[in-house]
Amino acid sequence: MAVLEDILQFIDLVWRLVLYWWWLPAFFVLSKKFDDYWRWWRTELWFGTVWKPLLLEIKIPKLLPKPIKAMEAMMVALHGAIYNDPDWWEKYQSGEPQTSYKFEIASIDGKIHFYIRCFADYREAVEAAVYSQFPEAEIEAAPDYSRAVPADIPNKDWELFGWDYKMTKDPQYPIPTYERYVEAGVEEEEIVDPFTSLMEGMAKLKPGEQLWIQISAKPIYFSDKKDGEGFVKKGERIRDILAKRIDVKKAELKPLWKELLDFIFEGAKPEAEKPQELFPAEMRLTAGEREVVEAVEKKIGKPFFSCYIRNIYVGRRAAWFTPNWRLLLNYFNHFSSPDINSIWVWSKTLTRVKLSPFPFVNALAPRRAFIKKRRLLRVYRDRLNYYSPWGGGQGDVGSQMYLNVEELATLFHFPSQIVAPTPGITRTESKETVAPGNLPI
DSSP states (O other): OHHHHHHHHHHHHHHHHHHHHTHHHHHHHHHHHHHHHHHHHHHHHHHHHTOOEEEEEEEEESOOSSHHHHHHHHHHHHHHHSOOOOOHHIIIIIOOOOOOEEEEEEEETTEEEEEEEEEGGGHHHHHHHHHHHOTTOEEEEOOOGGGGSOTTOSSSSEEEEEEEEEESSOTTSOOOOGGGGOOTTOOGGGSOOTHHHHHHHHHTOOTTEEEEEEEEEEEEOTTOTTTHHHHHHHHHHHHHHHTTSSOHHHHSOOOHHHHHHHHHHHOOOOOOOOOOOSSOGGGGOOHHHHHHHHHHHHHTTSOEEEEEEEEEEEEETTTOOGGGGHHHHHHHHTTBOTTSOBEEEOGGGOSOOOOOSSHHHHTTHHHHHHHHHHHHHHHHHHTOOTTTTSOOOSTTSOOOEEEEHHHHHHHSOOOOTTTOOOTTBOEESSOOOOOOTTOOO
């Protein structure tokens, strides 16, 4: 009986703990979600009442000397134009976020348009950055092309296909940039630009077909503790491991509690004497290893953005031609390299659902594809992260990637007519300007 009473007392104690303290673990479990929803709510209020988005269309000039290098300089100017790291009060009370640009390319019925989406208050800063490198360009406000199609796609008249991208390695490893295509003695405006194949394919779309590319770019500074500082430090660590300055096994840091347990049960371990080496580690690198080290070091040394990339092929069913979505895949394949990094399809966002060996799962495949298409169109039109209001990390959390100004300029730039004489691109013959004020009357 005494044992039974002890058991009942223990059960009663546990029940009382659960009854009075159930909220404590729930607080830690739900606090992150509460923080996400709170910030999303405050940010939505800020976007709706304070700042208004603006879509600017850039009509590019015919002749563009060094177009990609000029675009890189423009990206550097844009990087500092809207950077404003919000403090605690601005983030949680005012709802002010770190705003971003949206660099977009849209082929509508075979006509190619280049856009930069920002907030109206930043229009002058964006125009100054563009005109500083492309003085013959024309910039004007444009209606949102993504709102010109029905919001309920897919339906009986319209179809849609698309996805987001992600990096296959850590974002500290760069993707191949335009400098790989520069040959000795060849001017930049005459290089083999992968952009050409994309422009040619987009210009051949028929009436009723549209192809969209969206690159979101939020400026990050090297000193940002949350993003920039950690990104650079991890890049330096990867560089040192690749350069064999740090042993890979020693580079895998143990948690403090594991180190404490090892010290208690195993004691202090004497450091093994390092063998004397005739040449330093850097001199024993192969040519390929040295190229990767230089690429990582170069990437973390330039201004960078937190980005996501998505594309959509949308059109009327009467004009729908399924292979056209491969134009986008073929273009981004140019920026894939097994030795450094690659941009590849983020399968969780792909609007095509693969068949499963389980029949009951296949029965839901059409509905799952329908939901994914609706979601992709909504986040594209609203310019949101795929898992908004939360998400944004690398891998399973989201499609966020870090691209420096050189990588971003490689992916999005204005093609020279020498490289891409595509008829579908609208170009300016000459730029209209105001007459000088000192003309005699």
